[in-house]
Amino acid sequence: MQKGPARNATLPFPTVASIRSLDRVAVSRADADLVAQHYAAPTSRVLLMADLKVSLMPGLARDSAALRWVGGGELVGLGFKAEETIFLGLDEAGHARFVEIVDPAHTGAGNSELSQFEPLADLRTLAVEAALAPDELSIVGAARSLAVWHRSHRCCGRCGAHTRVRDAGWRRTCWACGQNYFPRSDPAVIMLISDRERCLLGRHSGFREGFYSVLAGFVEPGEDIEDAVRRETFEEAGIKVGRVDYLGSQPWPFPHSLMIGCWGEALSSPITCDETELEDVRWFSREEVRQMIAGEHREGIDIPGKLSIARALIDHFAADKSA
Ligand SMILES: [Zn+2]
Structure with missing residues (x-):
């Protein structure tokens, strides 16, 4: 039997939304008094997210953006109330970090109130421009x-x-019937x-x-990761897949997916492209993939940027002959 890639191989991609820089202290979320103490502490730091855009430090160049963290007290008395206050966790110094979610369509926050927090930027722009430090980018991803x-x-x-916010933003509960709702991640497979x-x-x-x-x-309900890889590959490209190995994962906050990166062994070669899903699907040699990475492919083929798990999988193939 041929050897596949090592299980749980470490893929060298940044974690766009996994807030590793904070201790989530998840057990503290349900203690409303403790969360309120954290918020009121002079060391607490709060980030404003309005219409899915985050507030940045003013006056910085586009390639050196930084999140604008303010004290909890600075947000009081602005003429509008944040719709959700989410406790993100404690930073390395033990200081509490929060994000205040403002949805102008609901809160009535107007341009004049929000202009105090400009510039505001969306996550895609920040990710594409690679302007934020990875820790801050991951916080924006989770907040989004x-x-x-x-x-x-x-x-x-x-x-x-109506539902009401509970657990410092990590649960919603229906006031009438008591049904609980928890923030969700949608599992998706992404496969080399x-x-x-x-x-x-x-x-x-x-x-x-x-x-x-x-x-x-x-991944569809009732399906495991391996079967999702096999089904999607057969549906989109007509290729049968045998062995499937897990390589790594990445939260992908568009809107709230968890990308599960896999390697799959092709058992067949002729491609049948599902034209309702894809415009084209092709086999590319390792040499061609290396040319794409170097930006030197003869057809000018371009591949995903370095922040994505897609690129990490492609790099893995280019570098590792076992893939
Ligand atoms: Zn209900």
Whole structure:
């Protein structure tokens, strides 16, 4: 039997949304008094997120952005109330970090109130421009995932009544029927399919011209990770997959996915492209992939940037002959 990549191989990608820089102190979230003490402490730091955009330090150049952390007291008396206050955790110095979620459509916060917090920037821009330190970028990713989740869980899916924020932003409970809702991550598989010599890359019609990436898709209810890899690959490319190995994962806050990175062994070669999903899917040799990484592919093919697990999987194939 041929050897596959090592299980749990460490992939060298940054963690866009896994807030490793903070201690989440999850057990403290349900203690409302303790959370209130943390918020009121002079050392607490609060980040404003308005309409999914975060407040940045003013006056910095585009390539050296930093989050604008303010004291909890500075947000009081601004003429609007944040819709959700989320306790993110404690930083290395033991200081509490919060994010205040403002949705102008609901809170009535106008441009004049929010202008005090400009510039405001969205996560995609910050990620693409690589302007924030990785720790801060990961905090924005987590905050965005939570903000999107809160926005779509204001009412109970069971009885239709309003839900209320609990556990410092990590739970919502229906006031009428008591149903609890917890922030969710949607599992998705993202896979490097190879026959040891070549790997499979495809492009959606929405991609910019010449851009290819590895295949990906959501895990369906009742399905395990391996079967999701096999099903998605067969649906999108008509390739049968045998062995599947886990390589690493990455939270992907668009809106709140968990990307599960896998390697899959191709058992067949002819491609049948599912044109409802993909514009093209092709085999590329390791040499071609190395040219893409170097920006020297003869067709000008471009691949995902370094912040993505997709790129980590492609780099893994380019570097490791066992993949
Ligand atoms: Zn309910």
